[in-house]
Amino acid sequence: MGAVLLLNASFEPLKVISWQRAVCLLFLDKIEILEEYDHEIRSVSIAIKAPAVVRLLSYVKAGSRVPPFSRFNIFARDGFQCQYCRKMLTSKEATLDHVLPRSHGGKTSWDNVVCCCRACNIKKGSRTPEQAKMKLLKKPVRPGWLPVLQLRLNGKYHPSWEIFLETYSKST
Numbered sequence: 747m748g749a750v751l752l753l754n755a756s757f758e759p760l761k762v763i764s765w766q767r768a769v770c771l772l773f774l775d776k777i778e779i780l781e782e783y784d785h786e787i788r789s790v791s792i793a794i795k796a797p798a799v800v801r802l803l804s805y806v807k808a809g810s811r812v813p814p815f816s817r818f819n820i821f822a823r824d825g826f827q828c829q830y831c832r833k834m835l836t837s838k839e840a841t842l843d844h845v846l847p848r849s850h851g852g853k854t855s856w857d858n859v860v861c862c863c864r865a866c867n868i869k870k871g872s873r874t875p876e877q878a879k880m881k882l883l884k885k886p887v888r889p890g891w892l893p894v895l896q897l898r899l900n901g902k903y904h905p906s907w908e909i910f911l912e913t914y915s916k917s918t
Contacts, residue, residue, distance in 0.1 A: 751907045755805040768797045781906035798904045824861035829883045847872040856888035
């Protein structure tokens with residue numbers, strides 16, 4: 747059984763829930779099913795198609811749109827890719843690098859920390875990228891919540907989610 751994309755009444759993605767939670771919300775008349783998986787969920791008395799995308803019938807005010815600052819969320823924002831040499835990394839291989847080193851007054855924040863491989867982190871040391879003659883792949887920025895949601899899913903979600911994720915990410 748697959749995960750279910752939960753949309754607000756306004757069709758903006760809120761989060762991913764289990765199919766069990768989606769079925770409970772369906773029977774409580776709190777959601778409508780927009781997209782379904784091919785397989786069925788059966789009980790003794792009914793059989794329904796497994797929900798893939800559901801929409802709340804009542805609008806809920808969403809919380810903060812900024813994901814919490816964490817190692818994983820930095821790695822997710824940067825696509826688990828070293829921001830200097832572009833090498834793809836696992837969570838065990840990845841390290842965090844302060845673009846402006848803490849020894850130079852750099853803060854531990856979304857706009858100063860990047861995903862980095864150990865070799866590049868050692869090579870850069872406590873210097874700025876310019877001093878170390880290293881170029882950043884992209885400038886670190888505080889992400890919206892949606893890119894992190896997509897990366898947490900590792901790009902593995904039902905094709906029916908695509909339109910909802912893409913439409914919303916283009917409008918933010």
